[in-house]
Amino acid sequence: MTELRPxxxxxxxxxxxxxxxxxxxxxxxxxxxxxxxxxxxxIAAGAQAKGKRVLVLVHRRELVRQAAAKxxxxxxxxxxxxxxxxxxxxxxxxxxxxxxxxxxxxxxxxLVVIDEAHHAxxxxxxxxxxxxxxxxxxxxxxxxxRLDGKGLGIEAGGLFDALVVGPGIAELTREGFLSPARxxxxxxxxxxSGVRTRGGDYAAGxxxxxxxxxxxxxxVAEYRQRADHLPALAFCVSVAHAQAVAEAFRAAGYRxxxxxxxxxxxxxxxxxxxxxxxxxxxxxxxxxxxEGLDVPAVGAVILLRxxxxxxxxxxxxxxxxxxxxxxxxxTMLDHVGNTxxxxxxxxERRWTxxxxxxxxxxxxxxxxxxxxxxxxxxxxxxxLRACAACGEARPGAREIEMVxxxxxxxxxxxxERARRMSYREMLRAxxxxxxxxxxxxxxxxxxxxxxxRLCEQERPALSGAPGCGPGKRxxxxxxxxxxx
Numbered sequence: 001m002t003e004l005r006p007x008x009x010x011x012x013x014x015x016x017x018x019x020x021x022x023x024x025x026x027x028x029x030x031x032x033x034x035x036x037x038x039x040x041x042x043i044a045a046g047a048q049a050k051g052k053r054v055l056v057l058v059h060r061r062e063l064v065r066q067a068a069a070k071x072x073x074x075x076x077x078x079x080x081x082x083x084x085x086x087x088x089x090x091x092x093x094x095x096x097x098x099x100x101x102x103x104x105x106x107x108x109x110x111l112v113v114i115d116e117a118h119h120a121x122x123x124x125x126x127x128x129x130x131x132x133x134x135x136x137x138x139x140x141x142x143x144x145x146r147l148d149g150k151g152l153g154i155e156a157g158g159l160f161d162a163l164v165v166g167p168g169i170a171e172l173t174r175e176g177f178l179s180p181a182r183x184x185x186x187x188x189x190x191x192x193s194g195v196r197t198r199g200g201d202y203a204a205g206x207x208x209x210x211x212x213x214x215x216x217x218x219x220v221a222e223y224r225q226r227a228d229h230l231p232a233l234a235f236c237v238s239v240a241h242a243q244a245v246a247e248a249f250r251a252a253g254y255r256x257x258x259x260x261x262x263x264x265x266x267x268x269x270x271x272x273x274x275x276x277x278x279x280x281x282x283x284x285x286x287x288x289x290x291e292g293l294d295v296p297a298v299g300a301v302i303l304l305r306x307x308x309x310x311x312x313x314x315x316x317x318x319x320x321x322x323x324x325x326x327x328x329x330x331t332m333l334d335h336v337g338n339t340x341x342x343x344x345x346x347x348e349r350r351w352t353x354x355x356x357x358x359x360x361x362x363x364x365x366x367x368x369x370x371x372x373x374x375x376x377x378x379x380x381x382x383x384l385r386a387c388a389a390c391g392e393a394r395p396g397a398r399e400i401e402m403v404x405x406x407x408x409x410x411x412x413x414x415x416e417r418a419r420r421m422s423y424r425e426m427l428r429a430x431x432x433x434x435x436x437x438x439x440x441x442x443x444x445x446x447x448x449x450x451x452x453r454l455c456e457q458e459r460p461a462l463s464g465a466p467g468c469g470p471g472k473r474x475x476x477x478x479x480x481x482x483x484x
Contacts, residue, residue: 025137032318055109148200153353170346184407230299296324
């Protein structure tokens, strides 16, 4: 039986205390690679020893295998309810695919473990759980919020009534349980002002139109420079995009494959397994391996899919945080600026059942206003149809100009140094968007000040033009690019 790490044992104790206090459905938040499966396997073993029946619900075939393997390590006799697996209905613990169980009779259970619990509000999950109204629940996830950021607690329409939070990514990295991450991102985010939002995230159809082929070429060049031949996951917008990315890497001499839901199980298993064996160097995915992939050898993640969802971003990055022999760090190649929007992987995150991540006290950050880049270098709000600086008409709403450039590393030290700069030092430095945001946050500036400063950096002459200027320090900018 696998021995729990001290923090995992502490999580088990907190969960048991939650049940003892009268809670029916606690939720455990523990980063990807922190050992959530070990924790619930330990609890399942304890329940089995007391003669209780346990049902473990998962939503991907890969998760079925992982849960079954960890239960076996914990010495738990179990069966599997999923297509392609031999059933053992008499086993007191069952690992079940929620899709399979939705079409079959739900077995009796005293405890239901919900893996990747941020999906648990979906209709299929609820149908299964409604068949077990008296069972206790245990949710586990790295990101205790829905993909749209809404909460998982009862007060938010969810299932859970208590939250147990384990150590964060920073602490697990310091202890050697996770790999450190180095992130490289463009100085500025992509212009996605013409992309519609559906379900709290960018509409996939619109994203597919704006992901120009040039970004794939950049992805190949950056991978060659910063992560050459490391096992890598590339997260793409669509099946066609994933196939194009894989083809671009193959054309550059790399062993690359695309993986998506349209492949057979055997093809998917071979593609994913190839990352561990070296048969595949770059695996381009369309919404398939954001969760459930357990390949510690992954040394790079290539972000080619913009997302508004912190949950999706953290799930994708988490695929590469597990440590492995000979692996020094994870290299993040963020071509779409998701890190600029959501922060570094080891940033402190204060989760709440009511609504996802809770901002720290006094943090008044607001989402950046939608903008578009003119060829003259000026950044304009999406409401303007012509550039405020040069008068050129705005490009098509769903077109995007890929600006030549390279990715620069984002580190906590750089952001802290920017935050502590004097105003004069800031004016002399050419800071990235992330650094400007850190500087503005430290001084309590309005969130649109950052875009005004970016405009000044790109076109200094504009600062002397009529109707354009910073006004008083920290006040609402008067630049025509932002007041429209």
